[in-house]
Amino acid sequence: MEIRELRPSDGAEVRALWQASGVRIRPGDDDVSLARLLSHNPGLCLVGCEGDRIVSTALVGFDGRRGWLYHVATHPDMRRRGIATRIVREVEERLRAQGCKKLNLIVWDEEEDAMTFWTAIGYRRERTVEFAKPLADE
Ligand SMILES: CC(C)(COP(=O)(O)OP(=O)(O)OC[C@H]1O[C@@H](n2cnc3c(N)ncnc32)[C@H](O)[C@@H]1OP(=O)(O)O)[C@@H](O)C(=O)NCCC(=O)NCCS
Numbered sequence: 001m002e003i004r005e006l007r008p009s010d011g012a013e014v015r016a017l018w019q020a021s022g023v024r025i026r027p028g029d030d031d032v033s034l035a036r037l038l039s040h041n042p043g044l045c046l047v048g049c050e051g052d053r054i055v056s057t058a059l060v061g062f063d064g065r066r067g068w069l070y071h072v073a074t075h076p077d078m079r080r081r082g083i084a085t086r087i088v089r090e091v092e093e094r095l096r097a098q099g100c101k102k103l104n105l106i107v108w109d110e111e112e113d114a115m116t117f118w119t120a121i122g123y124r125r126e127r128t129v130e131f132a133k134p135l136a137d138e
Helices: 008-021 031-040 083-097 112-120
Strands: 002-005 046-050 053-062 067-074 103-105
Touching: 002 083, 008 031, 008 053, 008 067, 031 053, 046 083, 053 083, 067 083, 083 103
Parallel strands: 067 103
Antiparallel strands: 002 046, 046 053, 053 067
């Protein structure tokens, strides 16, 4: 698998991958929002490719204090081959090189497999509760 940076032209393909993977498509997933995420975080939003096909994604925002991971996903027919682990390790390395000291992510309550995955690759559940407020229609 080749890991490369997400391109603005990948929008439709990654949204199809997220849909197939059970990832909730969010307001930040349209082409304009993805392009903004890419321009704010050069080199940090990655896709894993087998030939021409995108099989995995990991989006990252680094705000100068924390890194935030979004949409870590592997296509259902490519799972349990270490693909998500590889792409997350690549993100970690790139963030470390930028001085980021901690990487956060959100897992929904019912996503047991995701929790098992994160635990298996060295992430720990924090004792925090997330608060949020939409600033635009969702
Ligand atoms: C979670 C997800 C990204 C894992 O992708 P993957 O490429 O299959 O992960 P890896 O092969 O790197 O798995 C690494 C380890 O995590 C654990 N793991 C991964 N998926 C697991 C599952 N479904 N059940 C139990 N353990 C799992 C295993 O320990 C695995 O190592 P092993 O295969 O040697 O036992 C993938 O299942 C997915 O896209 N899920 C839907 C989207 C999602 O939930 N994303 C996370 C959002 S927070």
